[in-house]
Amino acid sequence: MTLLATAGLQSAAATALQATLDDHWRGAYDILVTSKKAANDDLLSPNTLIGDGERMPVAELERIRAIDGVDVAAPISQLVVPSIDSTRLDFAAPVDESKTTLDPQDYRLRVQYMTDDGLGERLALSKVYRLTLDTTNAPRDVPVDRSAYDDQGCTTEIDGISVDCSYEYPPTEMRYTAMIQDEAPTDAMMEMGAGSSVTSTVIDGKVVFQLPGVALPPTRITLIDPVAEQELLGDGGDFLDPLVSVGAGSQHEIDELAAWSAKRPEDEFSDVIDKALQQQQASIAGWKTSGQYQEYVSKKKELGQEPRPPEEIFPPARYVPVLVAPVKDVPLSLRVDVEGMGPGELPDVASAYWAVPTIDNAGVDGVPLGSITADVQSLLDPFSTHALVLPWLGESDAVPETGEQGYAGAYLGQAARSTMTPPVPRNGVPTLEPTGYLGTSMEIYWGGDPSYWIQMGEGTVAGAQSAYATVKAEQLQQPSDGGGTFMLPIAGFDADAIPLPDDPLSSVPLGAYDPAKTTLVADASGEAIEPVDLLPVAGGLGLVGARTSAIADIGALSESLNDRDVDAVRVRVSGVDRYDRGGIAKVGAVAEEIEGLGLAATIVAGSSPQTMALAVDGYAFGTTDADGVQNVGPLGTVEQQWSALGAAARLGTSVSAATLALLATVIAATLALFAVASLSSPATRRSEAATLRSVGWPRGRIVRWLLAEQWPALAAVLLAGGLAALLAADDALVLSTTASVVFAVIVIAVVRAVVGSSGERMRLATADELVRERPEDRPEVRWTNAPDVQDHAGYGLPDESMPEEEVVRDSSHPRRRMRLGAESLVAFGLRLVRGDAGNAIGNAAAVLIVMATTACFVLSLGLGQAEAGTSLIAQYGTAQALAPQLALGVVGVIAGVLLTILARAQALHRRRRSRAVLRELGWVGSDIRRAERSEVLVVGLPAALLGCYLLWFALDTAGLAGIDTAVSAALVAGLAVVALLLVTTRKAATAP
Template sequence: MRFGRDRLLVASVALLAVTLIATAGLQSAAATALQATLDDHWRGAYDILVTSEKATSDELLSPNSLIGEDERMPLRDLERIRGIDGVDVAAPISQLLVPSLDSARVDVAVPIDLSRSTLDPQDYRLRVRYLTDDGLGERLALAETYRLTLDTSNAPRDIVVDRSAYDDNDCRTQVGDVTVDCGYDYPETEKRYTALIAEESGESGSMGSSGSITSTVVDDDVVFPLPGVALPPTRVTLVDPVAERALLGDGGAFLDPLVTVGAGTRPSVADLDRWSVDQPTSAFTRAISQAVEQQQAMYDSLAGSGQYAEYVAEKQKRGEEPLPVEEVFAAPQHLPVVVSTQRDVPLTVRVDVEAMGPGEMPDVASSYWAVPTFDDAGVAGVPLGAISADVRSLLDPFSTQKLTLPWVGNPDAVPQLGDQGYTGGYFGQVAHSTPAEPTSRAGELVLDSTGHLGTSMDNYWGGDPSSWVNKGPGTSPGMQSTYATVSADQVLQSNDDSGTYLLPIAGFDMDDIVLPADPLSYTPLGAYDPAAATLVRNAAGDDIQHVDLLPVAGGLGLVGARTAAIADIDAVSDSLVDPTMDAVRVRVAGVDRYDAAGIDAVGSVAEAIERLGLAATIVAGSSPQTASMTVDGYAFGTTDVDGEQSVGLLGTVEQRWSALGAAARLGTSVSQATLALLATVIAATLALFAVASLSAVGSRRSGAATLRTVGWTRGRILRWLLAEQWPALAAVLLAGGLAAVLAADDALVLSTTASVVLAVIVIAVVRAVSGASGERMRLATADELLREHPEERPEVRWTNAPTVESHGGYGLPDESSPEQVIVPDRPRSHGRMRLGAESVVGFGLRLVRGDAGSAIGNAAAVLVVMATTACFVLSLGLGQTAAGTSLIAQFGTAQALAPQLALGVVGVVAGVLLTILVRTQALHRRRRSRAVLRELGWVGSDIRRAERSEVLVIGLPAALLGCYLLWFALDTAGLAGIDTAVSAALVAGLAVVALLLVTTRKAATAP
């Protein structure tokens, strides 16, 4: 069979068949890997985010999306969402800002001078600085100067007080339905004052308008408090603990206390006490016991008071049964909360003490006392030393302990924790914050500051919470930039109770919470993952070593502070005039895979939510993605108390946002890239088959001419040549059948097989038609043979020009051409024959014309490998670009890379085999001619140089022309990444040229 004798053709058909099977298997492997990736990573903790307004910008979901917009959703909408078919879990979330729940928890203890028995008040200046760190370095949080008058003598402490000057106006109050005297029975003695501290007012030469005075003595120490610190608002997160625990799975165990204490209820302190009996002993159970004791002490005090005695007497006079004290005086309401035990913001205090000389202490016997004046505001005192300590515990607004600092002179002393004396945080005013949205400027996201947080306690006590954000320049030391707006919410107030308090019943560390979210499909949960920010470029746009910025402004700054506490949204809503929620996270039931059914289920629930008039954002199929934005209006900290801090452009920060639709883009991009690679590989192997089929046309025409000479018709020759191709067609059909068994997409394989079969048929027809066009042969006459007589070189003469290819390309006789006649001539004078050129290199160049089939094969090998490489690189690049930069895109494209690389390697291997087979066949035809050259005096180096010249004169122009054509075609198509594709193609083309040179060298040295 002639088909079997053409090794190049047999090899090309075999490679085409194997490629068809391999590509189907590899495409199936890529599809399987992609499906597994999407099934495992397309869903986070929830599928749909419900908000009042659209929560996304440019298909990106910011981590602040769960903090409400200006318009929030009524809490009553929650039941409407839960009533939709297909909703498995609907977990609401809302975040409240509560004014500073604490202010003065830092005491200073000064030893009493036991040897001094007379009063000895002394004045001191205290320069107090609170320092924090925003990640860029240490900065002032608060700086204030105080005047302290302190008496540490061991003089008698009890002072007899003359009450005769006291105003004895009639005072009446209501106890139940009885009006009683509210007068107070003063004791005969009072403890003398030991310490007075107030702000120093340098301009007026006096202390501030108010001060703190105390008579506290503990264990031979005079103890006085430092004035309150302007702590930022406390962030409290409201959730439905049952739904939240279902959403978080095993990671929601820290919410168990809110569930077991009575989800959705407002337990009394007695209920909390009974609940705590079954809990492990901790600071929180002790706090509950303390709340019980405080409440009982209040009732005991009221029961023994003159007011309650008058109430009982009046009720008995009326003949009515007096109510117990517990029913007359309402107990405080307690809202259970679980609090974060983690303090990730540094805070230190430094107190520099100066002695200012003798002072004056107010008289405790005086009805009224005034803050004393002084006339040394600009006078420096005598430095006594400094007090410093880590006071980050102040940032825990629910702490029940007070920090006591030692007086100067005790540098190694450790601050002591003591009982603060009360539990819980007063819940009397709340606010909501709305994060600022970045805007697009010149194609970049820019986030502007909304103002600055002040450093005075007046900012956070009473009044409108919107005043917390100052619109001033923000240059005062200690001010911190805000990137949110604040609006007030109304808390229900009643005269029938003693107020509402947030009472910690358990703690949690957010670093220990194992959240259920897959890192590849993670979506923001709100309270547990604040919007971290990393500074990557400075204001000048220069890359810097990455800096993780720290939260500094109570959740209103650039980096959102983690929540301080989590409470039950239903329980807290009873205290709010207008209960709302920021967002609802919905998980859809019955969704197991990333398929049409799962996608439709999520989409159907989202459409039903939209019909309620709410915004439903499908977050299933999203994935984290790094987002960059420029931050402006940032207040850079300073440690200079008397200086000004600068405010301006911070630079570029990166945050982790969620790219919506990342799974869909990944699926589409990987499929398209794989299909493009599949088409490239099939095209490359078809090109190899075409070159193998259509090469050596001269030989086929010579054979056809011989057949015509013996009487065959052209039609019969055509049918004979077509019949040679049936093995190729059978091999392709068989390979297509096997591919259909292996492939995941039968339709794709069938269409690919059909295309390959059609291409094989077309190539076979072209081969047969071109090979059947040979003319009848005739013998040359003597005159034709001897018409020209060369003078210096032997030359081959034959009668049929197309038979050049059968001569191996050298113009020398071949054993397959009996009509050729060699006319010998004398050798050249220098002892080595030159054939058809004046140099060895020139002879190599002449080979290009003499062996056109080999030249075309070499050029085709270079171009096919270049095109295959370019398509491979371009397909991968475009696939990765289309998939995006999300984590699931990076992971999915990496998973699909192995089968895609295999596809690309198959295509490149096809081109390499084309290179080797074409060149090997060409050199095989030249074996006889090479032997003749050796007999004529040529050596191996001459042959190698000639054949290398032939390769270079074809290969290099083909590589350069291929690069230009690729660049022009890709640039015209408007594709991205063409430089990389063209560069890779050029390298591949040059590698093929090198391979041709290596093949030539090995063949030329053969005997």
């Protein structure tokens, strides 16, 4: 029955394991192709798809797709561009209709942008501006005297024709109504002309002025092949339909996009495309009616030549369609504290040359007038064509309203590649160290080398954010004939709503719309804290990467790249359905062919997320004090989900090995206990053999007779083995196990028969010998007033062959309990160990075997879980296999318990006549129970303690882990066997 149960449970474990692997061994793709090895210690970081310093030419993509067996090859790459439009925050101050004369007033604006990195609110940017504002209803049109202007004329060349490009100024201009200056501009700002701005805008009775541009974080753009990406994502790729239907792989003119948009009239992005079309049409119409073009047409006709249309002379812009996502995971709020500084002065628009008034009271405190606060997270949407309009002081709470703003389309003028820095070992702990910090000045992000986005230094400046990435400029190409390249949003997507492949057990990095989660779990001292999910604050260059702001067609955007590279290619292999040798071989064969192209092919099929603990150093903690200094130092320990390569293979190997180890342990323990039960008490069998030999049986016949007793057991084993073969998943394993068990049973039976047949011949005693005088003093058995004898069962009792009248001399004498060579019942129990050594050895063997079985069981489970690893599929798979493995162990324990009870019952059965004699001699059940308990304890307890020591010594010598748990469990099991023997003794002792 043990064999049948173990085979069935082993089959159940194997079936559960195979089902787990079949369902969870493949993610969205099987192979990750990069320029060089992507994994570190068989762990794939979540930033692997961002790329590194080396990338693959896009031409390699077609070579990969040409490999036999490749079902899908989906490239992915990323670009980081500076803040595309950072001047979208307007204020609207109502015009005072009652005032008709100019009355400009000066204000100090203390502007603070606040964000949150998950640890609390922190300052992102702090600036102090000087605003001069006039909200009076004074006349707005101001006559301008142009006589002071030089009128030297201007000429330009169009299509080989020289034309006049002089500008005709209007006689009047709108007076200035607002001017903003940086109260402490840097030299770089002055060189860029970013120190001040003036405006004359009045809309619907409100003076509208713009807050200067802010240093918004860089924008991350993900580049994909929309057709291949849809195949990779399956149903989750529907959000890419616009990029596919608009025409993948190339840039477009606005007319093409407008024709496509006309088929989607209800789409919210139709207005954006229409605006871009209107901009181009207005530009062409304005150019066509300009004096320059008219002069060009006239001169062409004079030459008898056909003038070229405006769109041929200056080609229109080319557009890269992009999908944009709302910003959700980066909080951003605004607070503007306003101070009155008294009367001010605005530049005179009528003056030919005017200068910005000098600020001579920068250090003087103003009069606090109030604050304006608002949620301005939408500023982080780089492709928005709308401004946020905030009400000026005196209005209700600032609720941003959208207003017309900006040019439809973002000019692709600067781009970079970023690489997340890998952790470095420090004191044996993988540690993330910063590469610098992101600056807080807008001029850093406009013009020049993008590598300057990351500043060197201590990072203690308020608002600085630690960067954990490097940035390298990407060379761009623009059309030589003009027009330029723009990125134009044609549709939106919500990363939270994308139904990505939903199998967390086999998840691998998919892309920037599937960002890694980073959780702080311990502080800098290593003390565990309540887990905190960190938020991105640095545009994807900080500790936590922000989600992508846009998804673009890699083929279309690559037309503007000097180096047309991709970061990675995700490959799915065709014809793979199950986790079996065939499926694994197909994936491996494709990976080998990719390696033959000189690329790195990392097999991610069979991977699973695994928690990775990283120490973080050099973290800028942030501050809310604009004049304060940030603390920079160790953050603590964060956890991320990395992908453990080969997790499925490790799970399969470890669970199979653990199950087989448990199977072998149960079978071996059962056979050992069976051997103990079969070979114990050889004296009884020798006595029977002696009797048989006395009547003339030869020893060979006795051996055959004893062997015949074992045929039922052997037949039962063969029957159980046959049934097990029908149940088991591995017939070869069951057949070999059955053969081993049959062989062991045969060996035990032969040994039992040979040893039990060795009894000596007996002869009948003579009458004189039967009535011979008994010895006067025998220490083994003695009455208080009579000599002692010893029986053959281990008790010190009168020989049953003696006449009863010789055992009891005086029947009229009161019956008293006899003393059997010991001063107490406990001492008598100790003598039983020597008197019945076979039973004592059997008890000790039962304790030691069950202890060894328990230790092997615990070790097998522990080692199996350790070998499987800590990935999610390992935890899930080992949990699935745990039930049949525990049941397997329970079967072994039950078999051990039954055999232990059987062996003990046999030993007690052999004592039934001696126990009856003891009762006749005045012993009661409690006397017998105490004596036999003493026998069990004096053998069982030392065996349990000795077994613990031997187990600990053997396991420690072998260098195995988890020995404390195994030895402790073994001790509990050993004591349980001792208790079981005691219970069996009690029941037998109280039997009539």
